[in-house]
Amino acid sequence: MAIDFEIPADAKLVRERVQAWVQDECHPAEQRLLAGEDQTTVVSELRAKARAKGLWCPFIPTDYGGMGLGPLANALVQMELGESYLAALSMNSQGPDDATMLTLLEHGSDYQKERYLKPLLNGEMRVCYSMTEKAAGADATGMQTRAERQEDGSYLLNGDKWFSSAASHADIAVVMAMTDPTAPRHKRYSTFIVDIPSDGFCIKRDIPTMALQSPLDAMLRHAHSEIEISNVKVPSENILGGEGNGFSMGQHRLAYGRLRHGMHNVAIAQRALDMTTERVIGRSTFGKLLADRQAVQFMLAECASKLYVARLMILHIAYKAEKGLDLRHENSIAKVYLASMVHSVVDIAIQLHGALGYSQDTPLARWYTQVRAQRLVDGPDEVHTWMTGRNVIKAFKDNGTTRAACGGDLL
Structure with a gap:
C-alpha cells in the first residue's frame, strides 16, 4: 500500500477558507491600523467577523465553541495564520493564550473552566x-x-x-x-x-x-x-x-507552543521566498536579470528545499498526533530545524533584496531580528539537540540501530 499524502477534503477546505481570510481581511485590517484607525475598534470588528464566519479557536472542540480541528487541519491553518500580524489574534488562536486554553481544557476544574476558560474562549480575556x-x-x-x-x-x-x-x-x-x-x-x-x-x-x-x-x-x-x-x-x-503537577503540565503546554511557532515560521519563510522571487525576476544588474544567474537560482533552491523539509516535518508530527503516538522526539528535532530554517530563508531574502532588504521598507529586517528568538524560546536549541542525541544513543542501545530516533519507526 502506498503512503497517501492526499489532504482530506474537509481539511483542504478549511485551509482555503483561512487562506482567503488572511489575504482578504487580515492584511487590509493591518493597513487600517497603520492608517491611524483605532486599534480596539479594528481588532474587535475583525474578531466579530471571524467568529460569524465560524473561524474561531481552530483547535478547540465544537462543544466549547471552537472549530474542532484535529492536529493535521490545525497545522494547515496555523501555516496560513503566520503570514499576518492579526491573523491568529483574529481567530483567537494567538500565543500564549492558545496553549493555556488547551491546558485549562484538559486539566481545569469545573470552576476554572467557567471562571477562566470560558471568557478566554470568548475572546473576553487574555x-x-x-x-x-x-x-x-x-x-x-x-x-x-x-x-x-x-x-x-x-x-x-x-x-x-x-x-x-x-x-x-x-x-x-x-x-x-x-x-x-x-x-x-x-x-x-x-x-x-x-x-x-x-x-x-x-x-x-x-x-x-x-x-x-x-x-x-x-x-x-x-x-x-x-x-x-x-x-x-x-x-x-x-x-x-x-x-x-505543574512541571508535567508545563511541558505539555510548551510542546504545542513549539509546534505553533514552527508552523508560523513556515508562513513567514514562504512569504519571504515569494517576495524574493518576485524581486529577482524583476531586477537586472550588469545587463542580466538576477533570476537568470545560477548563483541566485541556487540560493532560491536552498530556500525551497528547507521549506519542503519543514512542511514534511510538520505533517509527519501532525500524523503522529492524529494517531495518538508519542511525538516528543520529533517535536524536539522539528523545533530546532524550523527555527534555523526561517532564519536562514529570511537571511537569503535580505541578501537578494540588497540594500532594500537591509532597510525597514520591507518586513525582512524586522522578521530577521524577531525570528532570532525562535532559537531560544520554549527551550534553547542546545537543550533540544542534547535530548535528541540522548534519544539516538538510547535507540541504539535498545534496538541495535538508531532508526527509531531518525523517523525509522514509521518509514
Whole structure:
C-alpha cells in the first residue's frame, strides 16, 4: 500500500477558507491600523467577523465553541495564520493564550473552566504564562518562586519571573511555583491562576530586545515582561491540575507552543521566498536579470528545499498526533530545524533584496531580528539537540540501530 499524502477534503477546505481570510481581511485590517484607525475598534470588528464566519479557536472542540480541528487541519491553518500580524489574534488562536486554553481544557476544574476558560474562549480575556526565571533559564526545575500553603488553604506566592509574554495586556497569569522543595525534582512545582491586577503582582517593565518593532508591534503590545511577585495570595481553587503537577503540565503546554511557532515560521519563510522571487525576476544588474544567474537560482533552491523539509516535518508530527503516538522526539528535532530554517530563508531574502532588504521598507529586517528568538524560546536549541542525541544513543542501545530516533519507526 502506498503512503497517501492526499489532504482530506474537509481539511483542504478549511485551509482555503483561512487562506482567503488572511489575504482578504487580515492584511487590509493591518493597513487600517497603520492608517491611524483605532486599534480596539479594528481588532474587535475583525474578531466579530471571524467568529460569524465560524473561524474561531481552530483547535478547540465544537462543544466549547471552537472549530474542532484535529492536529493535521490545525497545522494547515496555523501555516496560513503566520503570514499576518492579526491573523491568529483574529481567530483567537494567538500565543500564549492558545496553549493555556488547551491546558485549562484538559486539566481545569469545573470552576476554572467557567471562571477562566470560558471568557478566554470568548475572546473576553487574555492570559500570560509565567514560568521562566533569570536564575533558572533553560532548566525549568531550577525555578525559585515559592508558593507556601496557608492555614485557610490558600497559597502565598513570592518570587521573580522573566520574559512573561503578553503580561502587560493580560487579565490573568498562569504562574508556576515551587510547592514542595523535598519532592522529586519534577514534582516540586504547581501551577496557579492569578488574576491581574492582584496585590503584590507587579509588572516591573516590558523588556527591551534586539527585535525591530513596527507600529503594529506597538499597537498590539507584543512584549515580554519582568514581574515581581510579593505575597500574592491565591485561593486553593486556583491551583491548576493539582499540587505537584505543574512541571508535567508545563511541558505539555510548551510542546504545542513549539509546534505553533514552527508552523508560523513556515508562513513567514514562504512569504519571504515569494517576495524574493518576485524581486529577482524583476531586477537586472550588469545587463542580466538576477533570476537568470545560477548563483541566485541556487540560493532560491536552498530556500525551497528547507521549506519542503519543514512542511514534511510538520505533517509527519501532525500524523503522529492524529494517531495518538508519542511525538516528543520529533517535536524536539522539528523545533530546532524550523527555527534555523526561517532564519536562514529570511537571511537569503535580505541578501537578494540588497540594500532594500537591509532597510525597514520591507518586513525582512524586522522578521530577521524577531525570528532570532525562535532559537531560544520554549527551550534553547542546545537543550533540544542534547535530548535528541540522548534519544539516538538510547535507540541504539535498545534496538541495535538508531532508526527509531531518525523517523525509522514509521518509514
